[in-house]
Amino acid sequence: MMTELSLNILDVAQNSIKANATLITIGIFADTNKDRLDITIEDNGSGMNKEQLSQVEDPFFTTRTTRKVGLGISFFKLAAENTGGGFFIDSTEGKGTIVKANFILSHIDRMPLGDITATMHTLIIYNMNIDFIYRYQVDEREFTLDTRELREILENVPFDVPEVSTYIKEYLMENKEDVDQKVIL
């Protein structure tokens, strides 16, 4: 098991990258009144056929050849269901995949979200050929980072130049603080 949900998100996003996605959308929505946390990861990668989709939640099913287990989806699903929440995955071959996990916020077994800034920063900087739409919302406060907007502004300056990389990290961190207020996810 992972120790924080941001690691599960990093892990599932790796699946999208492996599937040759060019656009990955990650959404994190916390509603303290409904006591609910929803996480969505959607991509436009190669998707899965019906047979693969029916087996994907099985930890002993994987498309990689180095090992016989594929734990990413199973871990994420377990993390959600341990809190009384739910898990949903759907895919269309040639179109993409969507993974949705929801959690009961106050449940004692609900893992912390953790360092989501590090996860998003890592994903963005190390996959500069992929666009990310990241939306973070707590109650009515939210912010979005769309790497396509960054590219438009930066023109040919890449993300991994130190000033830009630091800017992206600060953008993620400061906006998250503004949205969180006193809520600790």
Next chain:
Amino acid sequence: MKSLAELKAIRDKMQGQVGLRDEEGDVTRVVVGMATCGIAAGARPVLTAFSDGVQEKNVKNVMVTQTGCIGLCMYEPVVEVMVPGNEKVTYVKMTPEKAMEVIDKHLIRGTVVSEYTIK
């Protein structure tokens, strides 16, 4: 809220300075395993340590990237270092502290840190 306006200033500053990146031949590749096993074992901070360290110490011609499952799950976090003209070196059970050592001894001074490699 931090806005995108600052980014325009950064672009203006960097546009003149972005030179041709040497993508082949002389680049040393540092590859960090980021599959489920790697992430669960703590690969994310190791990746950050390598990229921050290389940046801070201004090590030239090094490209830090990530990869999927290398097949050595019980040794994660695993980092492979490929210096052109040399054999690939596989470091196992890496931590951010060990990463700094590898940057100093292997990347900067060219000596493999054999205590951390796979046996």
